[in-house]
Amino acid sequence: YDDSGIVKIPDNIIDDNLRNRIQATLNLVGLQKHPPRVGTLVWAEASDRRYELRIKAWAEAVETNSKYANADQSIREIMLPLIKIIVINQGFWSIWMQVFHEFPEVQRGLLEEFTGTNTQFFQHLYT
Numbered sequence: 001y002d003d004s005g006i007v008k009i010p011d012n013i014i015d016d017n018l019r020n021r022i023q024a025t026l027n028l029v030g031l032q033k034h035p036p037r038v039g040t041l042v043w044a045e046a047s048d049r050r051y052e053l054r055i056k057a058w059a060e061a062v063e064t065n066s067k068y069a070n071a072d073q074s075i076r077e078i079m080l081p082l083i084k085i086i087v088i089n090q091g092f093w094s095i096w097m098q099v100f101h102e103f104p105e106v107q108r109g110l111l112e113e114f115t116g117t118n119t120q121f122f123q124h125l126y127t
Helices: 015-029 041-045 050-069 073-090 093-099 104-113 121-127
Strands: none
Touching: 041 073, 050 073, 050 093, 073 104, 093 104, 104 121
């Protein structure tokens, strides 16, 4: 994700086949769509509002991350279950995982909350 919550292909992907597969996946699920300018005809007629929800989730995750970062440990212990509830109800798990990349305890909490997630890709959080 970039700072606006839009998914980008990492610059370090140099394999063209992999880059094309990633791009095809992003196109398929619409993760690179930029929202049309608010108030325009295109915006008014848009039926796909996932990008708005994704950008809203990004902003909420960034704000929550800031509060979490500035909280003492006792407040963080209260916030973590609330963060889990937000993500369970709102979705956008990957946004919250990205925004909280500096807080492995939050990432572990989210991994444990979403059963079926392949944790082998997140072993670095448990070492």
